[in-house]
Amino acid sequence: MPFNLFSTLSNKQILDVNIGLEREGLRVTSEGTLSLTPHPAVFGDKKEHPYITTDFSESQIELITPVFHTTNDAVDFLDSLYNIAALELDNEFIWPQSMPAITPEVEDIPIAIFPNQEKDEQYREYLRNKYGGKKQLISGIHINFSLGDALIQTLYTKTNQQKSYQAFKHDLYLKLTRNYLRYQWFLVYTLGASNTIHTTYEKKCVDTMEEISPETYSNNKAISYRNSLCGYQNKEFIELDYSSLENYVDSITAYINHGVLKDIRELYTQVRLKGKGPVYSTEDLLQDGIEYVELRTIDINPFVKSGLSVADLNFIHLFLLYCIEKEEPPYEKWQLESERNIQKAAVEGQNGQLMLQQNGAEVSIRSWGNEIIQDLLKMNEQYELPFKEVLKAKEDIIHNPEKTYAYKLGQLCKEKGYIEAHMELAKKHRDAAFRERFLFKPYTDMELSTQILLKESVKRGISFGIMDRKENFIELIKGSNVQYVKQATKTSKDQYVAVLIMENKSVTKQILKRNGLQTPEGEEFFDLASAKESIHHWVNRPLVIKPKSTNFGLGISIFPKGAGKESLIQALNIAFREDSAVLIEPFIKGKEYRFLVIGDETVAVLHRVPANVTGDGISTIQQLIDQKNENPLRGRGYKTPLEKIQIDENMKLFLEQQNLTIDSVIPKGEEQYLRENSNISTGGDSVDVTDMVPISFKKIAVEASKSVGANICGVDMIVEDLTDDHSPYSIIELNFNPAIHIHSYPYEGKERNIAYNILQLLELD
Amino acid sequence: MPFNLFSTLSNKQILDVNIGLEREGLRVTSEGTLSLTPHPAVFGDKKEHPYITTDFSESQIELITPVFHTTNDAVDFLDSLYNIAALELDNEFIWPQSMPAITPEVEDIPIAIFPNQEKDEQYREYLRNKYGGKKQLISGIHINFSLGDALIQTLYTKTNQQKSYQAFKHDLYLKLTRNYLRYQWFLVYTLGASNTIHTTYEKKCVDTMEEISPETYSNNKAISYRNSLCGYQNKEFIELDYSSLENYVDSITAYINHGVLKDIRELYTQVRLKGKGPVYSTEDLLQDGIEYVELRTIDINPFVKSGLSVADLNFIHLFLLYCIEKEEPPYEKWQLESERNIQKAAVEGQNGQLMLQQNGAEVSIRSWGNEIIQDLLKMNEQYELPFKEVLKAKEDIIHNPEKTYAYKLGQLCKEKGYIEAHMELAKKHRDAAFRERFLFKPYTDMELSTQILLKESVKRGISFGIMDRKENFIELIKGSNVQYVKQATKTSKDQYVAVLIMENKSVTKQILKRNGLQTPEGEEFFDLASAKESIHHWVNRPLVIKPKSTNFGLGISIFPKGAGKESLIQALNIAFREDSAVLIEPFIKGKEYRFLVIGDETVAVLHRVPANVTGDGISTIQQLIDQKNENPLRGRGYKTPLEKIQIDENMKLFLEQQNLTIDSVIPKGEEQYLRENSNISTGGDSVDVTDMVPISFKKIAVEASKSVGANICGVDMIVEDLTDDHSPYSIIELNFNPAIHIHSYPYEGKERNIAYNILQLLELD
Structure with missing residues (x-):
């Protein structure tokens, strides 16, 4: 079949997409036992947190990404959320598989606590009573997917529809859903990774399997118990009408009226059609129309830190485009057939001889799988999409069940036992998270200080927006408090004129002096000629020559032992290249420290050591x-x-x-x-000395900051002897845009959570 | 006599000086009658005002300059104070001569009112009773003079003194004072300009003169009645001991003890020695030592707006240096002799044959005057000072009494009558003040907006300091409120991030849109290549291409009727030269207006018209x-x-x-x-349209400013039809450093006192 729906469109147009990801994960002890501790307090109110909350259980962390327009960004963000969550756990880990860790008796599984939100807790009670608490602990990945508006518009125009744009869009998502259901077994086979369970899981499931290693159970050919009857599914097979939105909603309503479902939230089909509103109800869906689909098939990939690789999400993306384009066979009983196929694939998928039903006819899983993968490869080639590599890998899996994630996981569990196998992975992921703790993906093109601030904001449930990515301009929102921030430390809390004072070294010094603070007494020059005239005062005196307004060390010359007239003139020349005004100041003995003042407090002190x-x-x-x-x-x-x-x-x-x-x-x-x-x-070391600095100097730094009216201020101070709280000192410079990463992640000494100090200053905490 | 005290010193070293000026001036009606209205309220509390207050009478404005280091700056500032005061008077003028205008009966002369300062008012009552109210109205110029510290230091080192630095300094000022008194007649002759009086002046003075024109009295050869017995002098001749500070103070104290003087303030000698403190008392003087001398000889020059020309102040400066250097004759009765000489010069100076007493011997005024001027010329030449021109002019006056200011004033009064002659000068000066109303001397090297803000501050009694002249960085102080301001509109009242938002056009627009405000929907590009790719959307559409971050109109291209691809690419090229990000926006129909928002108010709206x-x-x-x-x-x-x-x-x-x-x-x-x-x-006109703009657009401008959190904001808005308050509009740009001079002094329309709005915002009003 030649593909043509997307023909003539560019890669960028075809891949115009909105993707949001949700990933659950159980908190476990270092021994692999479900944690019984409360959700970490640092994450704040889980009901309000846009990114990190809990699902059914208090111990079941749920990570939620915003909507992104590339698979890469969505996965990167999910990965960052994993890092944030994993690194806040105190000797606990995030369980890396969809099927649970060591679980206690059902009545001891802690249901998520929502203070003053009785209904949320009651609903979870209802679910536990109906489905059992152990099943509720199963974790997975949900993908919220829609095509970009521009893409739908283009398709609508291209296919020259008689129907309305809205009807076109609905038909598109309804077809996607129907085909998704037809081929869902294919995703389970290629991506499933929940083929082992622990002995403490539901007895009636354990009883159907064999012990493949101590406490470890499997049937040795399963792919995804999560997608099997041992997984989390509605009590009976739900057959819905996917011919129109209205019929879809009507068919759901019928199940609700018959008492099968309490409401639409209890619908556990592999795809759910969703509207734009925050509330998931039949009424809202009908009124708003279909805005996106929620896909619920994907297991956590235990071998990937975030639980989902970009390659796999690209694969899913292409699969969804395929579902939109692929013509539908006229077979009527397709829903029941596809339900049977997914069950088979989930429980027996590793058996290459497994037979599925394709439009009423028998077909081997390998042959049908190959048919789909060849279609996908053709589609990829025809539209010149860049997914050949992942498709080839999946083709390999189709032909070799021992290349499935499931097989690998099974082998690992056989070898090490269920708990050790998974805990090794959990710890490996946690260590990897620690190694990149200073990054916030997908924003690694932004300044480190901004990444750190974003990361801390996301941790604390503060919504963010990127106003201008190149400029490191962000917004942070909590309730009605909207704060715009540039380069992490340029905020609403500093007066403009305070910044202008700090930018001007001579004005800064006048003000420091007035406030009784020590600062080198220097001279200011506006041209080389007059500087040369006065230079004789300075010959052979320890001094510093520097441009008046630069902040990056450019054009600064230091003569700790003084220098002759010629050298000074040369240094003046260099300084005048950077600014039209140049300062000459005495050189002060001692070591230089960066005092970081935020609000009324010196929150960190750093010493920099040459490489x-x-x-x-x-x-x-x-x-x-x-x-x-x-x-x-x-x-x-x-x-x-x-x-x-x-x-x-x-x-x-x-x-x-x-x-x-x-x-x-x-x-x-x-x-x-x-x-x-x-x-x-140039490779220097940063050494945090905050706890060694006498309080007297910390106070001086705060006074210096206050004297110019600053709230965020990097005070560069030379102190002759830091062990003496009456030591001579001199304030060299005040910086209005101090870097925070140097204090957050020093080479030596304690890591200081400066980002949190900033959030407190911004009243976002 | 060869001069050598200052030899080997550079011009800059010799002229190192501190000069403050005070000038009184009567407020009069347009008919030349002493004003009976209160001191203008705009000047605030006269007791606290550092620059503009009143002297004896409520109608006697006193202008006070800060201390300057050049004669030019001091005179310039005095001139600016004159402008400020003169332009605040409502159909009143500043009388341009030392002797008063038309005065009422003594009991009707309003004594200066100092609410809650009974002592000040009582002291003035005492003076009126003792000296008479008319004499109290005499106005003059006082010069507070001292040598620069560096100069005194140099002289001290040079002359290799055995005595202490303080003693050296005292001796220097004491000698200056003695010589000043010896030659004071010379200043009266060369600078005096109060040789006519009005018929309403003190009868016993009028009776000694002839009526030279209606209501105008003089003896036809006087130079300075102010310095005569008809002027304001102590009741008896005061002879003091100028041999040391202690003796000086003792001799004053003796007069006080004898009831001749109430206290030291009542000492009306031509020179007074003063200490550093704000209080003028014998105790403080003794304790602090002599810091400067106050010279009280100089009449107001009616022909000069401020009352004193720079040339004359330079002449006085040189004269004072001469008094420091000139060796003293051993004649003992010099004080009485010099008192007689000044009286003669004051009353009969225009008589070239007038004989004075020089160390007991008779000498003609012309011959002695010539002796001094030749000395001054020699001194000027020997030290290579730049005052030859003014000295030559004064030499001319010595030989030609009809070149004195007094002669010229006398002639004018004869011709036009006392009142008309002076009122013509007063009105001429006022008109000149109006013509330069936008300037604030001596700061004309600074930006106009800063000059305007300084001027308004000085008017309202707000102290100021120049923190960085080149950068237009000032401080404004009222009580404990210290405000730093750069470029007039960069203040403590704007958040730093608000400025950063306004600096970034795309962030600004995102925020404007969120707040429901209209702004052109455009596209942002980061490189020419991707801009070229998308440019086809924009071909032949009315549009603007501009760099994202410049503020000065650089790199902007406008195509009101659209343009072809080639032209657009050319415009993109131009814009990319200015910034790494470029915006394309639709061109909006209508005229562009600058709305200036300060705080919660649109204080001015301006339309700019091409030349x-x-x-x-x-x-x-x-x-x-x-x-x-x-x-x-x-x-x-x-x-x-x-x-x-x-x-x-x-x-x-x-x-x-x-x-x-x-x-x-x-x-x-x-x-x-x-x-x-x-x-x-490029010569365009600015037209104030504030009062024509519908309130709806003024509100929109305020909303735009508030949306980014700004307190001072120039909102550039295109409005299709300004007469329709529902007209389409579009906000083009927000400016964080709007110029204020364009609104303060438009080509057409009302002048808006924006500086005052800023002072109010800064809580300095």
């Missing part, structure tokens, strides 16, 4: 650098909290001055500096 | 432009509210398209545009 290695008596400098660069906090191009140490001419010269090369071996325990400057950007 | 002339049927375009350019609001280089219309190639081309040249004559009453664009910077 360095510590010797082991064996390794060369080059080797020590390579070892140090393995730290996942180190990367390139400011995508990580620290930069990799890079070997360059400057470093070689620096080492040369100490009679060293990069091949020199450094004695054990000896710290060897590799550069003069302490910039993080 | 244009209106024909008279006779003049050529060139001539019409020349006439229009004579408007003092028009200047070059943004130093005035409007720019002169400049003829350039663009204009010629524009006219050519209409078959015109700059020599064409435009029919009477016909308006001829000269350019396409309406920028003020």
Whole structure:
């Protein structure tokens, strides 16, 4: 069959999509037992949290993504949610499979607590009584899917319909649904991964299986118990009328009237048609029309941290487009047939000889599967879509059941036992989450500080929006409080003029001095000529020459031991390249610290150390650098909290001055500096010293911030002796856009949750 | 005598000085009668006002400058104070001479009212009773003078003193004072200008003179009645001990103890030694030491708006340096002699044969005067100072009494009568003040908007400081409220993020739309390639192409009738030169208005009209432009509210398209545009339409400003039909740093006091 519905459309047009993902996951102890502790308090009110809540059980975390327009973004966000949730659990883990971990007696399974929301709790009681608490613990992935409006519009125009746009759209989703149901067994076979259960699961299920390893049960050929009768399904087979929205709703209403369903929420079909409103009711659906479909077939993939890979979601995406295009056979009993097929595939799918029913005729699972996969490959080729790779992998699975996720999981469980197999995966995923704890996907193109703030917001149930991605401009919303934030620390809480003061070093100093704060007494020049005239005062005095308004260290020269007139003029020249005004200031003895003040508090103090290695008596400098660069906090191009140490001419010269090369071996325990400057950007280390700094200096930093009226302020202070709370100090600079990642993820010392301090300042906590 | 005290010093070092000026001036009606109305309320509490207060009488305005370091700045500021005061008077004028205008009976002269300050009023009562109310109305100029600290330091080092620095400094000021008193007659002769009085002045003075024209009295050879016995002087000759500060204070105390003076404030010597404190008392003076001298000799110069020219202040400055250097003759009775000399010069100075006493010997005023002027010329030459011109002019006066200010004033009064002569000058000065009402000297190097804000602050008694002159960064202080302001509209009242939102056109639009406000629906591009791909949507549609973040109209192309692909790509190219993001928006029909929102109010609405002339049927375009350019609001280089219309190639081309040249004559009453664009910077007109704009659009502007959280916001709005309050509109842009001068001084329409709106917002009013 030649495909043509999407012909002439570009890849971008065809793949115009809205996808939201939901993933459940049980909290378990490190021994794999269902956790009996409450949902972590840091996530706040689970009823209001847009991203992290609970499903049936208090121990069943549910991760919910916003709607995205690419599969990649949706999966990335889900993955970030996993990281956030996993890293907030205190010696608990997220169970990586759809079928539950070690479960207690039904009456001991904690139902989700919703304070002051009696109805929510009552509904869960009803479900437990009807379906049993163990089944309610089954977790899965739901995909909320719709085509982009522009795509539907294009299809509508292209097919030159007589009917209304709305009717066209309904027909499109109804056809998708019917074909989805016809081929749903295919998704179960290719993606299913819940073929083992624990001995503590429902006895009548356990009894149908064999113990494949201690406490581990399976029939050895199943794919997805979650999609079987042992899974979570309506009490009886539900046959609905998919010919129109009205008929669909009528057929559901009939089941409700007959008492089979309490209401539409209890409908557990593999696809549900949904409207745009937040309430899922027959009335709203009828009134609003179909806006998207909810797909409920997909098991958690135990081998993937988030539970779903991008490749698999792309595969599902193509499958759904196929369901929209594929012509429907005229066979009438297709619903019952497809229900039987999915059951078979779920329970016996690993049997390559398994026979299914195709429009009343027998066909082997392998042959039908191959038919579908060839269709998909053709479709992919014809529309020049980029999914050949995943399709080829699935083709392989069709022909080789031992390549299914299910087979692999089964083998692992056989080898290690149900609990150890899954807990190893859970811990591996948690460790991976920790390694990338500073990132917030899919926003890794944004500044690290913004990612960190977004991550903390999402953790705490604060809705966010991206106002301008390139500019790191976001909005954070909690109730009626809408806060716009740029670059993480540019907020509504700072006065514009406070920023302008900090931007102007000479104005800053005038104000600091007035407030009795120490700051180097310098001179300001507006042209090289007049600077040259006055320069004789400064010859051979320890000093700093710097442009008045830059913030990035550009054009700054430091002469700790003073310098001659020629050198000073050269430094002036360099500074004047950056700004039309240049400052000369005395150089102050001591170490420089970054005090981060938020509101009335110094929330973190950081010391920056030039790139360095510590010797082991064996390794060369080059080797020590390579070892140090393995730290996942180190990367390139400011995508990580620290930069990799890079070997360059400057470093070689620096080492040369100490009679060293990069091949020199450094004695054990000896710290060897590799550069003069302490910039993080050239591989320097950040060391959190917050808890070592005397309160007197923390107060000075707050006073400095207050003196210019700032609420978020990076105070750069030189302190001669940090152990002496009366030590001489000097405030070098105030920064209105201090980076937060350096404090959040330092090389050494405690990680400070600065993002939360900012959210508190913004009254979003 | 060779001068050497200042030798080897640079001009800058020698002229290192602190100068503050005070100038009194009577408020009079347009007929020259002393005003009986209260001090203008706009100046607020006169006791607290640092710059504008009253002296003895409620009608006697006193203008007080801060301390400046150049004569030019001090005079400029005084001149600005004159402008501010003169332009706030409602059909009243500032009397331009030291001797009073038409005065009522003594008991009807209003003594200055100081609510809740009984002591101030009582002291004035005491003075009236003692000296008479008429004399109290005499006005003059006081100069508070000291050498710069660096200069005194240099002199101290140079002369290698055994005594302490403080003692050296005291000796310096004491010598200055003694010599000043010796030569004070010389200043009276060269600068005096109060040689005529009105018939309503004190009878016993009038009786000594002849009526030189109706109601006008003089002896025809006087120079300065203010410095004569008819002026304001102590009841008896006060001889003080100027040998040391202690002796000085002791000798004053003796007069107080004898009841001649009530306290030190009543000491009316020509020079008073003063300490640093705000209180003028013998105790404070003794404790603090001498910080400066107050010179009280100078009459108001009726021919100069502020009452004192820079040239004359330079002359005085040099004279004071001369007094510091000039060796003192050993003659003992110098005080009485100098008192007699000043009286003679004051009353008979125009008589070139007048004989004075010089160390007991007779000498003609001309010959002694010449001696001093030659000394000054020599000093000027030897130290290479730049005052030759004013010295030569004064030399001329020494030889020609008819070149004195006094002679000129006498002649004018003879010709026009006392009142008309002075009122003509008063009105001329007031008109000159009006012509430069938008300026605030000496800060004319700063932006006009900042000058306007400073001017309004000074008017209202708000102290100011210049934090960074080049950056237009100021501070405004009232009581404990310190406000930092940059570029007039960057203040503490705007959130930083509000500014960042306004800076980002796409974020601004998202927020405007959310708030239900109309704004053109456009598209944003980040590179030329993807813009080119989408450009076909926009071909032949009326549109605007603009860079996302510039604020100055750079890189914007407008196609009101649409354009072909090639033109659009060219425009995109231009826009991408200014920013890495470019917007394409539909072009909206209508005229563009600038709504200025401050706080909760649209305080002004402006329409900008392209450079244009209106024909008279006779003049050529060139001539019409020349006439229009004579408007003092028009200047070059943004130093005035409007720019002169400049003829350039663009204009010629524009006219050519209409078959015109700059020599064409435009029919009477016909308006001829000269350019396409309406920028003020290319000679456009600004038209205030505030009172014509329906309230509905003013509310929309406020809503737009509020939507981004702004308190100062320039809303650029296109309105199709301003007469229809339901007209379609579109908000083009929000500006966070709107210029205020365009509203303050429009070409047409009401001048809006925006600076006051800002002060109110800053809670400084």
